[in-house]
Amino acid sequence: MSDFRIRFLGTSSAVPTRERGLSCSVVQYGNEVAIFDCGEGSQRSAIAAGLSFSKDCSIFVTHMHGDHVVGLLGLMQTMSLYRRERPLYVFGPKGIVEFIKYNHEILGFGLTYEVRVSVVRSGVVFDGEHSKYRVRAERSLHSVLSYAYVFEEKDKPGRFDPRAALSLGVPEGPLWSRLQSGHAVRSPRTGRIVSPDQVLGRPRRGRRIGFSGDTRPTKKLASFFRGCDVLVFDSTYGDQNSVNAKENFHSTAREAAELAREANVKQLILTHFSARYKNVSALVRQARSVFPKTIAAKDQMVYDLSELS
Numbered sequence: 480m481s482d483f484r485i486r487f488l489g490t491s492s493a494v495p496t497r498e499r500g501l502s503c504s505v506v507q508y509g510n511e512v513a514i515f516d517c518g519e520g521s522q523r524s525a526i527a528a529g530l531s532f533s534k535d536c537s538i539f540v541t542h543m544h545g546d547h548v549v550g551l552l553g554l555m556q557t558m559s560l561y562r563r564e565r566p567l568y569v570f571g572p573k574g575i576v577e578f579i580k581y582n583h584e585i586l587g588f589g590l591t592y593e594v595r596v597s598v599v600r601s602g603v604v605f606d607g608e609h610s611k612y613r614v615r616a617e618r619s620l621h622s623v624l625s626y627a628y629v630f631e632e633k634d635k636p637g638r639f640d641p642r643a644a645l646s647l648g649v650p651e652g653p654l655w656s657r658l659q660s661g662h663a664v665r666s667p668r669t670g671r672i673v674s675p676d677q678v679l680g681r682p683r684r685g686r687r688i689g690f691s692g693d694t695r696p697t698k699k700l701a702s703f704f705r706g707c708d709v710l711v712f713d714s715t716y717g718d719q720n721s722v723n724a725k726e727n728f729h730s731t732a733r734e735a736a737e738l739a740r741e742a743n744v745k746q747l748i749l750t751h752f753s754a755r756y757k758n759v760s761a762l763v764r765q766a767r768s769v770f771p772k773t774i775a776a777k778d779q780m781v782y783d784l785s786e787l788s
């Protein structure tokens with residue numbers, strides 16, 4: 480798997496700035512795309528990033544606030560203008576079905592593809608049969624009903640050991656492919672059955688990316704995100720505005736870091752910065768004092784997971 484990355488299309492909270500658009504993060508995984516939140520302007524950032532509008536695509540909305548969901552309408556319309564044919568899957572809290580249905584009716588744009596909208600609950604919300612990932616949801620703590628998500632690569636079979644296969648009398652060729660896909664084969668040399676576990680290492684756990692959406696840090700989220708490779712977390716405020724974070728049901732950079740440490744993730748990426756911060760380096764410093772593996776997202780930043788094992 481070579482193509483596995485997060486693209487940040489919008490990293491501002493509430494209002495856009497010159498440098499930052501409204502919330503939108505995209506996971507590109509092979510030929511599939513998963514979009515987390517879709518604030519106004521997301522489609523323009525997607526075009527700037529060169530993203531295709533025809534791929535297998537699912538959109539996961541964390542909560543029904545305009546700065547996280549309004550961009551969906553324009554994106555859907557543009558997908559039609561590009562004559563998308565594959566169905567589009569949209570997931571979100573209560574209200575997502577009506578939001579799309581009524582806006583679509585009022586705006587009266589035609590669709591060249593089917594839109595399948597689902598209301599999410601905690602647990603697995605997406606696990607496509609032909610998809611190489613699944614997405615789980617958990618309740619977060621914001622001023623309205625809201626969910627956090629984990630993008631989870633499906634577990635992969637262990638590494639194939641060619642020397643083990645040869646020593647068991649299985650020559651290179653179609654029999655190797657059978658073993659690699661989990662089937663037992665008969666050795667043409669010894670006549671014995673060779674099973675996949677004799678030539679494959681331990682299954683490799685899929686990599687995981689957590690997306691908090693807008694939230695206070697909670698115990699429940701710390702356990703939901705436990706062991707994530709990458710955690711993308713609400714970092715609306717710095718230390719000096721911790722009161723605002725509590726009042727508005729957001730997190731400070733430091734709180735995001737404390738949660739990342741508790742959840743034992745490998746990498747924390749801060750996002751959703753208040754427009755009051757022209758420069759977020761102080762927020763990054765505050766977070767790093769708790770959890771050193773912290774970086775700040777910015778629009779059009781790409782974080783590559785393909786090298787992460």
Ligand SMILES: [Zn+2]
Pocket residue numbers: 492493502544546547693751
């Ligand atoms: Zn927000």
